[in-house]
Amino acid sequence: MTWPSIFTDTYIVGFILLFFRFAALFIATPIFSHKNIPPTIKVSMAFFFTIVFYSSMPPLEIEINIASIILAILSELFFGLAIGIILLLSYNVITFAGGIISFMMGFSMASAIDPQSGVSMPIISQFLSLMGLMVLLSIDLHHWMLLYINKSLSAIPLGGFLMTENLFNYIILAASNMLVVGFMIAFPIIALAWLADIIFGMLMKTMPQFNLLVIGFPIKIMVSFMVLIATFASAMLILKTQMQEAFNYLEMLF
Template structure:
């Protein structure tokens, strides 16, 4: 008992708090780990287990011990988790952007569901693509790679010493612009074919005025869009997995 009391000193408590802030920040913003369908109790238990497991590998940072420096270090760790989660969630936003454009050309903009992650109304195609992307993430063992990143971060970046550099902000700006580009690229086969079908239906309306576009045209357009979506789903997920792997590699910019 006496040895345990000697072990629990001021430095050890501060080290535990900083490590808890880093792990909880990463779990709070990383894809899959931050999903709202996972019970909060399970997330908390996993964070505490990771903190206890990684505590022997953590080292106390060189800083002045007072209330302000410790609070600033905790905020720094939470901000690191926010930036790391933003880098990875931008890839999922790419799928959501493509799903919104596909839903628009299919006439499914009114067919929206509540996204359990963001609690906002999302087009159903975006929700389907996001869930498939989440399954691809698990199939690639990306959740294991995210845990490996948490362990490596203890050796690469001291606790409480995170500061975003210019290269990190430059990468985030490029990722934001690439979000719209890749969203259009992924949805282009369906969007392009939809525009072509609109052209064909317009020609039919000119040659056959009795052709009822609302009764015949829209079901055909939806059916063709679904067929094309199934055909290009594999390339879409390949691009998603490739970009997600690149985003995981670019997490080193945090150091």
């Protein structure tokens, strides 16, 4: 490839489409979509990786006109959005479980701004979300995504991604799976909270002088924290498994 040949319309449009593929990746997927990363940094990263992977770009297969270029850009944005939705649904099992745990412990009103999503979130959900983010970094998810984009260049032509019925069905299945797995992670504390409520209710019937607010709630919170610490490693292992399964499905898009 000579220098004059890379400035033809085909390669310029290909560069733009490749840039939007990386930009969509950095906007929608976990780790890269962190709210604390300024948009200028994300754009700069997308531009840098576009230059790095430019030599791996296959020949462009679309016609060079305004309509086809716009449709191709939308296709690349939908491609990144689909990847982001699939991975976020798998990642959000831990925040969903944290919300249930916070409610059962009486911490649902104790919330703070989550630095990753930028929204108010119970503190247990925020803690599990930050720990989950470290798990994603430990399994090199950011490296997986870059390698996935490199592999997708030969499997999915630039501007050639289409939203299929199977993809919609998997997203619906992943959303329902997020609820089931999140409830499964929180179940030990849910069961403990129900048992504690039953015990405290029996104590209040047999001992009317028992002060639930002064004695019962601190005991419930303390025991819940003990169970959370005991099940923390299992919760992170479940998150890791969910993310690996989601990434395995992404390869099926090829």
